[in-house]
Amino acid sequence: MQAYAEVSTEELQTLRKKLSAQYKEYQSRDLRLDMSRGKPSIEQLDLSMGMMDVLSSEDDLTCEDGTDCRNYGGLTGIREAKELIGDMMEVAPENIIIYGNSSLNVMYDTVSRSMTHGVMGSTPWCKLDKVKFLCPVPGYDRHFAITEYFGIEMINVPMLPTGPDMDLVEKLVASDDSIKGIWCVPKYSNPTGNSYSDETVRRMARLKPAASDFRIYWDNAYGIHHLYDHDQDHLIEILAECKRAGNPDLVYKFSSTSKISFPGSGIAAIATSKNNLEDIEKQLKIQTIGHDKVNQLRHVRFFGDIHGMVEHMRRHADSMRPKFEAVIRILAQELDGLGIGTWTEPKGGYFISFDSMEGCAKDIVARCKKAGLVMTGAGATYPYGKDPYDSNIRIAPSYPPLKDLELAMELFALCVKIVSIDKILADRKSAEAQA
Amino acid sequence: MQAYAEVSTEELQTLRKKLSAQYKEYQSRDLRLDMSRGKPSIEQLDLSMGMMDVLSSEDDLTCEDGTDCRNYGGLTGIREAKELIGDMMEVAPENIIIYGNSSLNVMYDTVSRSMTHGVMGSTPWCKLDKVKFLCPVPGYDRHFAITEYFGIEMINVPMLPTGPDMDLVEKLVASDDSIKGIWCVPKYSNPTGNSYSDETVRRMARLKPAASDFRIYWDNAYGIHHLYDHDQDHLIEILAECKRAGNPDLVYKFSSTSKISFPGSGIAAIATSKNNLEDIEKQLKIQTIGHDKVNQLRHVRFFGDIHGMVEHMRRHADSMRPKFEAVIRILAQELDGLGIGTWTEPKGGYFISFDSMEGCAKDIVARCKKAGLVMTGAGATYPYGKDPYDSNIRIAPSYPPLKDLELAMELFALCVKIVSIDKILADRKSAEAQA
Numbered sequence: 121m122q123a124y125a126e127v128s129t130e131e132l133q134t135l136r137k138k139l140s141a142q143y144k145e146y147q148s149r150d151l152r153l154d155m156s157r158g159k160p161s162i163e164q165l166d167l168s169m170g171m172m173d174v175l176s177s178e179d180d181l182t183c184e185d186g187t188d189c190r191n192y193g194g195l196t197g198i199r200e201a202k203e204l205i206g207d208m209m210e211v212a213p214e215n216i217i218i219y220g221n222s223s224l225n226v227m228y229d230t231v232s233r234s235m236t237h238g239v240m241g242s243t244p245w246c247k248l249d250k251v252k253f254l255c256p257v258p259g260y261d262r263h264f265a266i267t268e269y270f271g272i273e274m275i276n277v278p279m280l281p282t283g284p285d286m287d288l289v290e291k292l293v294a295s296d297d298s299i300k301g302i303w304c305v306p307k308y309s310n311p312t313g314n315s316y317s318d319e320t321v322r323r324m325a326r327l328k329p330a331a332s333d334f335r336i337y338w339d340n341a342y343g344i345h346h347l348y349d350h351d352q353d354h355l356i357e358i359l360a361e362c363k364r365a366g367n368p369d370l371v372y373k374f375s376s377t378s379k380i381s382f383p384g385s386g387i388a389a390i391a392t393s394k395n396n397l398e399d400i401e402k403q404l405k406i407q408t409i410g411h412d413k414v415n416q417l418r419h420v421r422f423f424g425d426i427h428g429m430v431e432h433m434r435r436h437a438d439s440m441r442p443k444f445e446a447v448i449r450i451l452a453q454e455l456d457g458l459g460i461g462t463w464t465e466p467k468g469g470y471f472i473s474f475d476s477m478e479g480c481a482k483d484i485v486a487r488c489k490k491a492g493l494v495m496t497g498a499g500a501t502y503p504y505g506k507d508p509y510d511s512n513i514r515i516a517p518s519y520p521p522l523k524d525l526e527l528a529m530e531l532f533a534l535c536v537k538i539v540s541i542d543k544i545l546a547d548r549k550s551a552e553a554q555a
Numbered sequence: 556m557q558a559y560a561e562v563s564t565e566e567l568q569t570l571r572k573k574l575s576a577q578y579k580e581y582q583s584r585d586l587r588l589d590m591s592r593g594k595p596s597i598e599q600l601d602l603s604m605g606m607m608d609v610l611s612s613e614d615d616l617t618c619e620d621g622t623d624c625r626n627y628g629g630l631t632g633i634r635e636a637k638e639l640i641g642d643m644m645e646v647a648p649e650n651i652i653i654y655g656n657s658s659l660n661v662m663y664d665t666v667s668r669s670m671t672h673g674v675m676g677s678t679p680w681c682k683l684d685k686v687k688f689l690c691p692v693p694g695y696d697r698h699f700a701i702t703e704y705f706g707i708e709m710i711n712v713p714m715l716p717t718g719p720d721m722d723l724v725e726k727l728v729a730s731d732d733s734i735k736g737i738w739c740v741p742k743y744s745n746p747t748g749n750s751y752s753d754e755t756v757r758r759m760a761r762l763k764p765a766a767s768d769f770r771i772y773w774d775n776a777y778g779i780h781h782l783y784d785h786d787q788d789h790l791i792e793i794l795a796e797c798k799r800a801g802n803p804d805l806v807y808k809f810s811s812t813s814k815i816s817f818p819g820s821g822i823a824a825i826a827t828s829k830n831n832l833e834d835i836e837k838q839l840k841i842q843t844i845g846h847d848k849v850n851q852l853r854h855v856r857f858f859g860d861i862h863g864m865v866e867h868m869r870r871h872a873d874s875m876r877p878k879f880e881a882v883i884r885i886l887a888q889e890l891d892g893l894g895i896g897t898w899t900e901p902k903g904g905y906f907i908s909f910d911s912m913e914g915c916a917k918d919i920v921a922r923c924k925k926a927g928l929v930m931t932g933a934g935a936t937y938p939y940g941k942d943p944y945d946s947n948i949r950i951a952p953s954y955p956p957l958k959d960l961e962l963a964m965e966l967f968a969l970c971v972k973i974v975s976i977d978k979i980l981a982d983r984k985s986a987e988a989q990a
Contacts, residue, residue: 157627159626159627160626168625172610172611172612172614173612175607176608177605177607179607181607188600189820190600190819191594191595191600192594192818192819193819194819220846220847221655222844222845222846224843224844225843228841229842232671235670235671235681236667236671236681237704244681246670246679246681246682247681262841262844269841378627382625382626383625383627383844384624384626384627384628384629384846385624385625385848406663406697406700406701407659407660407701408657408659408663409657409818409819410657410819411655411656411819412655412819412847414819414820415820415850
């Protein structure tokens, strides 16, 4: 195919009319398609229905150490759950605190505690004039929402195919002690789907931050969310790497079973060093008597061990793989060679990242919406919702059934084409006017 | 019986020896009795085992409005749960947010949010030089722990049989705008077991605080935790009373099913005005995508409605009533007329409050411990763990089986006698020395 930029204005105008007719045809179908969030599909949820059967009134809800899961207590979680989640997070059970149902909530609480009480004895951030976070972009909107809520200034750092631009990260954290953290989704990143390279992880672990209370917020949300059995990304385990680098307290690692068992009814956890754990527990024991141990036990009984969990994730992959492949196939089919968009081809996670021509993303998303397809808002992948290029769009293939997804992606590609032609034609017009 | 104060020194010394022998006999039995916390007994936990059967893989986990409880979403809780908990809390479903498993956590988050973001637009408390809370005493140690953790100054207010000393409360909140809250357990209070009188509730609702961001922290933890079918305390509903008084935003009401279904695996809630809810939701949507809806649905399916919950609480009462009655019977039997202690006789809740002679509580608790009986630490019922009279001891009858409880209370009464005699004899000695 010929790149649109090289097509004559007349030909583009003709094409535009043809595409308009197609678009109108979509509009007449009263579609209601939602690809806005990384929600598991009903098919995926059904995979975990066995969770509802593993504990019955005939079962003993007692842990191996005698803890009655039904009663109060167990501030940091039951041993069995720490072992399972430890294997999932690739850390020792001793380095884990099990929380409630949401790792987002754990991250929020971690920032909130740092605001009111600092980090391991540092000045509470609310007492400082300025607190900043580094935000690899494009990134996860709910991370940015937390830091924005607390008035923390967010600094964009470009995401490269290998992870955040480490030259920039190293320079910034070493020179500015108001920088207290960096948001990371290191594996099958949200939204690019890329994983950090070995070098990136090693450089992360070797950061020399000016602020002693700087921490890496390592949101390993998609650690075992592969699409393929063998063709998988591998990430160096960050806690161990930080320890080897002589920086044991540098990182908070977050994870949950939200996209493994049930979103909203899973279990979340933090993994970090002994020093950080002690610091956190001082607060945790004031905040709660303990999280839901029955649900922890339910997860342990359902998955058995990490092998059971990995097998379970293969069934998720069977549902997700055709969807990712369909998105990539349709994008390639419709847009390859046109020079109006690029996209990632992840091997896992929940997202594909699409970059349109500059200045087109908002219009594409708006045009999709007018035909009944809801995408993640353009700009959402940037702090303050401001994509300086207005080009990034997050594609979330998980929720719709495959047939709907294919329809949605065809509509999406159509909208990309229409908006891109309009942009090219408008640019030519204003160039002519200026000449 | 004769009051110890009127018994001769010689007789007291003889009695002391006899009691010492009894105490040694207890010590030789290697007892391990725990009455330190308000934990439901195993018998009570067994009452809720049906919870494990109401949802199976054959069941539809969908709400009446079509919400799939297994997936993300539902920030403020499912409608069915709001209706059930609304009936439990005596407020409309519209005034409720359902949280995770712990009302303590909700209270912590409420104070934490006020620290970082203020209340309905007020200055964040962390930006103020001084923040104070009123603490009716004796009270609940975990309330005091939250305010202490955030550096909030706590001011003791005496608990009368009718509730907090309202003359003092009214005077303080009207005159000092650094006073931002008051901790209340209004029904079957922790630890006295007393409930606020109608006049107290009415005066609470009519408070004229100097601080616009002052709120009543109304922890109605024992709202339906009666011991008797008819002889029950009744509390005026505070949200409605505040509305009638023209103070609709004055109160946050907290509750949970922790001592109804399973502690640690229940559901917690806040009930408050529309304005307060809006303020809270601004934060909540940053903190989480939603709490555990499957567990909310589990509670709804298990209890059915408020009548089912009330019937369930009658079964709890059948377990608790004999324990409360045993404590009161043994205290009366052993201590009536001796002038060395007073205690409350609640009609519900989880605690009985005991007041020893001044300066004896720590010694009594220590002496119990040396014979294998763990009581709540003396002083725990006061802010900063400091009981100015060293006299209050919280008795938690729920957890031990009845036989153990009876043994524990006999031992407790014995320790009260020994410590009281020692105190009287020491006082007499120092009076003689001074003379």
